[in-house]
Amino acid sequence: xxxxxxxxxxxxxxxxxxxxxSKGKETLQNLRLRVGQPxxxxxxxxxxSLSKTVTAEDLQFCINIxxxxxxxxxxxxxxxYITAQGGHRLGICGEAATLDGAISxxxxxxxxxxxxxxxxxxxxxxxxxxxxxxxxxxxxxxxxTTLLRDVIRQKSNAGRENISVVDEREELFPRYNKSMxxxxxxxxxxxxxxxKAYGIDLMxxxxxxxxxxxxxxxxxEDCTALLHVGWCGVxxxxxxxxxxxxxxxxxxxxxxxxxxxxxxYLVVLHQDKSWCIERMNI
Amino acid sequence: xxxxxxxxxxxxxxxxxxxxxxAASHRREARILAEFISAIAYMQCExxxxxxPLPDLCAQTALQCTGVLRYTFSxxxxxxxxxxxxxxxxxxxxxxxxxxxxxKLTYVAMRSLGRALGNFGLEGQLKELDVIYIESKQxxxxxxxxxxxxxxxxxxxxxxxxxxxxxxxI
Numbered sequence: 001x002x003x004x005x006x007x008x009x010x011x012x013x014x015x016x017x018x019x020x021x022s023k024g025k026e027t028l029q030n031l032r033l034r035v036g037q038p039x040x041x042x043x044x045x046x047x048x049s050l051s052k053t054v055t056a057e058d059l060q061f062c063i064n065i066x067x068x069x070x071x072x073x074x075x076x077x078x079x080x081y082i083t084a085q086g087g088h089r090l091g092i093c094g095e096a097a098t099l100d101g102a103i104s105x106x107x108x109x110x111x112x113x114x115x116x117x118x119x120x121x122x123x124x125x126x127x128x129x130x131x132x133x134x135x136x137x138x139x140x141x142x143x144x145t146t147l148l149r150d151v152i153r154q155k156s157n158a159g160r161e162n163i164s165v166v167d168e169r170e171e172l173f174p175r176y177n178k179s180m181x182x183x184x185x186x187x188x189x190x191x192x193x194x195x196k197a198y199g200i201d202l203m204x205x206x207x208x209x210x211x212x213x214x215x216x217x218x219x220x221e222d223c224t225a226l227l228h229v230g231w232c233g234v235x236x237x238x239x240x241x242x243x244x245x246x247x248x249x250x251x252x253x254x255x256x257x258x259x260x261x262x263x264x265y266l267v268v269l270h271q272d273k274s275w276c277i278e279r280m281n282i
Numbered sequence: 283x284x285x286x287x288x289x290x291x292x293x294x295x296x297x298x299x300x301x302x303x304x305a306a307s308h309r310r311e312a313r314i315l316a317e318f319i320s321a322i323a324y325m326q327c328e329x330x331x332x333x334x335p336l337p338d339l340c341a342q343t344a345l346q347c348t349g350v351l352r353y354t355f356s357x358x359x360x361x362x363x364x365x366x367x368x369x370x371x372x373x374x375x376x377x378x379x380x381x382x383x384x385x386k387l388t389y390v391a392m393r394s395l396g397r398a399l400g401n402f403g404l405e406g407q408l409k410e411l412d413v414i415y416i417e418s419k420q421x422x423x424x425x426x427x428x429x430x431x432x433x434x435x436x437x438x439x440x441x442x443x444x445x446x447x448x449x450x451x452i
Contacts, residue, residue, distance in 0.1 A: 010365040061368045064400065069362055069370050070335040072404035104403065 002119040004086030004174070004181045011065050011084055011114060013058040019050050024116075029141065033059060034111040059094075059109045066090045071105070076169065078103045086181055087117030087174025117174060119182040120146055121153065127277065128154040132264030133236040135257075135280070137248055142269045144239040145171055145215050149182065151237060152213050156185025161210035163237075166199030167192040172215050197225035204229055213237035223257050230262045244268060245278065286452050293451070294444035301440020305433040311385040312429065315422045317351050318388050322395070322415045326408055336370065336400060337362035354381040354392060370400035387425060391418050 005025060009017050012031075016039060020031065027043040033054045041048040066084035067074035074082045080103075082090045094109035127134065128151055136151075138144045149172050156163045163185065167173055170192040174181045184190060189207050191199045196214050203209055217223060217240045226236060242248040245266060248258055257263065258280070266278045321343050328334050328342060337359050344355035357377035367373045374396025378389065391414065398410040 014366065057368065064369055065365045068335040068337055069373070069400040070339075071400065071402060072329065072407050073333045073335045 002121070002182055003116065004088070004176045007084065007086030007176045007181075008088050008114070008116055011062055011088060011090070013061050015052065016050070016058070023048055028116050030116070031114040032111065033062065033114070035059060035109075056109070059112050062090065062112055062114070063092065063109060077105060080106070081169075083170045083174065085174070086176045087171050089115040089117070089169070089171060091115070115141075117171065117181070118146065119149060121150060121183070123147060124150040124154045127151050127267055127275075128158070130265050130277070133230075133262060134238075134265045134267060135263040136237075136239040136267045136269060136275075137242040137244075138239075138269030138275075139243045139271060140241060142271050143273050144269055147267070147269060147275070148172065148213065148215055148237060148239050152188060153183060153185040155211065155237075156187040159187060161187065161235075162208060163188045163211045163213055164203035164207045164209035165190045165213045166194075166196050166203060167215065168194065168196050168199065169215070172213075196222045200225045200229050204232065204234065209234055211235045211237060215239050216241070217254070217257075220253055223253060226257055226262060227260060230260065236263065238263075290448040290452055293447050294441060297444030297447065298437065298441040301437040301443075304440070305436045307385075308429070308433060308436070311387055312422065312426050314349070314351055314385050314388045315391065315418060315425065317347055318391055319415060319418050319422065321347055321351065321355065322411055322418065326411050326415070329404065329411070330408060333404065350381060350384055351388070354378065354384060357381055358396075371396045374399075387421055391421070 009021060012020055020028070020039070020041065024031070024041045024043060027045075028041055029044060030042040032040040032042065035056050036053055038053055039050045041050070063082065066082045067077065068085070071077065076082055077092065080092055082092070084090055091113040092106050092109050093111045094106045096103045097105050097107040124147065127147070134151070136144050136148055152163055152165060152172070155161060165172055165188060167190050173184050173190050173192070189203070189209070191203060194202070196217070200212055200214065203212055212229060212234055213236070214222070214226070215238070217226065217238050226238065230236070240248065240254060242251060242254065245268070248254050248266075261280065263280045266280050267275050268278065269275045324346050325339060325343055328339055334342065340355050340359035340362060344352045344359060347355055354377055357380045358374060361367060361373040361376045362370070367376060374392060378384065378392060384392065394414055394417070398414060399407070401407070402410060
């Protein structure tokens with residue numbers, strides 16, 4: 001297991017670091033900070049509450065560190081999250097300020113959910129040998145991104161295909177101190193920070209990929225971009241929020257890509273981290 | 283007599299030296315403030331074009347500067363990378379503590395920069411930098427107004443003060 005734990009520790013207010021380090025270094029999944037409440041460490045099997053309560057200054061500290069004191073470069077804050085160094089995601093909640101109907105910033109943050117990014121090399125198993133486009137689905141927090149990362153890496157290291165990764169949120173292959181936190185594979189090119197639609201188009205035109213990989217298809221634009229690139233001789237690897245094939249078909253946003261037959265295989269991830277492979281032909 | 287003559291020369295040179303040092307320090311202050319203004323312009327361009335995060339921006343700006351200003355920006359970048367201080371202003375204060383021989387005007391401008399950075403979106407941040415840029419330019423213009431005349435006066439005053447002292451003592 002790999003994790004940029006030092007980067008995660010740096011995100012926390014100084015008074016909290018030692019406690020979190022001793023209680024959650026190996027197993028921490030989420031850390032929830034709410035103003036006036038004690039910090040809650042969520043591990044794979046239990047919740048641990050610390051004694052001291054969280055203040056508004058503590059939350060501001062976390063946000064400042066996650067954005068590297070640069071609100072202008074953390075534009076995703078308007079979507080309610082910041083990807084910090086090391087790939088750890090900081091979900092922000094509070095009083096939003098809106099401009100022209102869109103959120104311009106979170107004026108008063110009241111709670112934060114810090115998700116620890118971890119990497120488990122070698123979990124892809126036989127998925128790496130599947131030949132065709134693969135869609136990985138599962139509930140939030142069941143390991144879609146982690147599995148996709150390993151599939152990308154192993155397919156890349158097999159050396160037969162070039163993989164272009166559009167890493168919009170910089171969660172698949174995050175950086176820490178200007179280097180990649182997790183191994184990316186020998187045939188992998190990564191573009192991060194831009195939208196999936198733009199990134200997919202750019203990769204297709206400029207990098208000559210055999211496979212294009214994207215994480216978390218959530219919007220119509222993402223599906224449209226995938227459909228646009230489909231049947232161009234490029235295979236796809238993607239993840240989506242759905243717990244089963246039934247869910248996938250019932251979500252209007254995903255229906256076009258399911259009905260089009262764009263993906264050959266469906267990998268369904270379960271909460272206990274097990275998975276099964278299904279053919280997509282319906 | 284020789285001793286008196288030597289003493290007189292020593293006093294004149296000593297007082298004249300003070301005038302020259304004062305003039306040199308004035309020139310240094312103006313030069314560093316001008317360099318600070320260029321650094322702000324660089325930061326604006328870099329921020330607008332590449333949306334660079336602050337620690338990297340400060341490290342890059344340090345490379346554009348020389349002497350004490352380079353040292354200050356570099357210390358600020360280190361402080362930001364340490365991720366211990368709650369905001370940019372605190373980081374700037376720590377950096378200024380490390381760099382002690384920054385001239386007064388540039389020190390004040392750096393304090394303003396520390397207060398302005400890290401608070402806004404890109405547009406607001408660029409506006410804030412623009413305000414600091416304009417203010418610093420005005421300060422520099424006022425500071426260097428009649429500079430040559432002023433500096434010559436310092437030097438002349440130093441020598442004259444020395445001469446007066448020599449006449450009084452000898």
